[in-house]
Amino acid sequence: MGFSLPSTFGNIEINPHATPQEILALTMHPGIGVFDDYRSIITNTKALAEQAAMEKATLALASHNGLVLGYAVLRPPLPGERWREMPILRELFCEVARGCRGMGIVETLLKCLHHKPEQEELILYLVGYSWHWDLTGTNKSLQEYRQGLIRLVGGLGYKEYPTNDPNIGLRAENLFMARLGSRLDTAQRRAFSRLLFGIADNW
Numbered sequence: 001m002g003f004s005l006p007s008t009f010g011n012i013e014i015n016p017h018a019t020p021q022e023i024l025a026l027t028m029h030p031g032i033g034v035f036d037d038y039r040s041i042i043t044n045t046k047a048l049a050e051q052a053a054m055e056k057a058t059l060a061l062a063s064h065n066g067l068v069l070g071y072a073v074l075r076p077p078l079p080g081e082r083w084r085e086m087p088i089l090r091e092l093f094c095e096v097a098r099g100c101r102g103m104g105i106v107e108t109l110l111k112c113l114h115h116k117p118e119q120e121e122l123i124l125y126l127v128g129y130s131w132h133w134d135l136t137g138t139n140k141s142l143q144e145y146r147q148g149l150i151r152l153v154g155g156l157g158y159k160e161y162p163t164n165d166p167n168i169g170l171r172a173e174n175l176f177m178a179r180l181g182s183r184l185d186t187a188q189r190r191a192f193s194r195l196l197f198g199i200a201d202n203w
Contacts, residue, residue: 001016002014002015002016005062005103005104005105005108007064007103008103009064010064010065011064012062012063012064012069012103012105013062013063013064014060014061014062014108014109014112015060015061015062015063016060016112016113017058017059017060017112018052018059018060018061018071019052020049020050020052020053021049022061023045023048023049023052023059023061023068024045024046024049025066026045026063026066026067026068027045027066027067027068028043028044028045028048028067028068029067029068029069029097029099029100030097031097031098031099031100031137032068032070032095032097032098035134035136037134037135037136038131038132038133038134038135038136039131039132040095040132041093041095041132042071042095045068048068048071051073051075052073054075054076055076056075056076056090057073057074057075057076058073058074058075058113059071059072059073060072060073060109060110060112060113061109062096062100062105062108062109068097069096069097069100069105070094070095070096070097070100070105070106070109071094071095071109072092072093072094072106072109072110072112072113073091073092073093073094073113074090074091074092074113074124075090075091076089076090076091077089077090077091078091082165082195082198082200083125083195085195085200085201086123086188086191086192086195086201088121088122088123088181088184088188089122089123089124089125089192090119090122090123090124090125091124091125091126091127092110092113092124092125092126092153093126093127094106094109094110098134098137101137101138106152107152110152110153110156114156114157119179119181120181120182120183120184121181121183121184122181123178123179123180123181123184123188123192124158124178124179124181125158125176125177125178125179126149126153126158126176126177126178127165127167127168127174127175127176128146128149128173128174128175128176128177129167129168129171129174130142130145130146130171130173130174131171133145133146142173143173146173146175149175150175150177153177153179154177156179157179158177158178158179159177159178159179160175160176160177161176161177161178161196162176162196163176163196163197164196164197164198165196165198176196178192180192
């Protein structure tokens with residue numbers, strides 16, 4: 001069931017588990033898209049709806065007057081990624097439109113996705129690629145944005161982990177963070193530690 005988040009321009013509608021049909025009925029806010037200095041991870045509602053349609057994915061959505069203001073997604077790793085080797089991994093990513101930040105939207109969306117009992121048997125992770133960071137819109141340096149991201153998900157139990165993943169290694173500012181569920185056994189934790197450096201167990 002959805003709820004409203006008060007803001008300076010009216011109530012923002014929060015949908016904790018948006019369906020593809022609900023997403024396609026909306027329009028993407030112009031503050032989410034392709035700009036001269038950065039590119040959003042998702043740039044249109046069709047691509048966003050495809051995320052919601054993925055098996056075992058959950059998408060929390062913020063909207064106002066028919067516009068998508070922000071979203072947060074937990075989904076299984078994509079085919080071809082090393083993280084796909086462990087079925088218990090789920091990737092987190094999120095964005096809030098330019099002009100709509102600082103209103104508690106992203107924090108609210110992240111709360112919708114976390115603190116579920118079944119997540120104690122999963123590993124949730126976030127990959128921070130600096131080319132998706134809106135430094136102009138936030139007026140932050142790379143390191144300031146990076147630290148803000150760490151604080152944002154650190155409060156949800158995510159911690160930084162070293163990895164030799166080649167995409168993450170393209171820039172020093174990139175980061176990998178993960179939250180290991182409390183009910184993981186020793187073998188699962190060791191397998192994750194090996195996977196960070198490209199050593200896949202036979203699951």
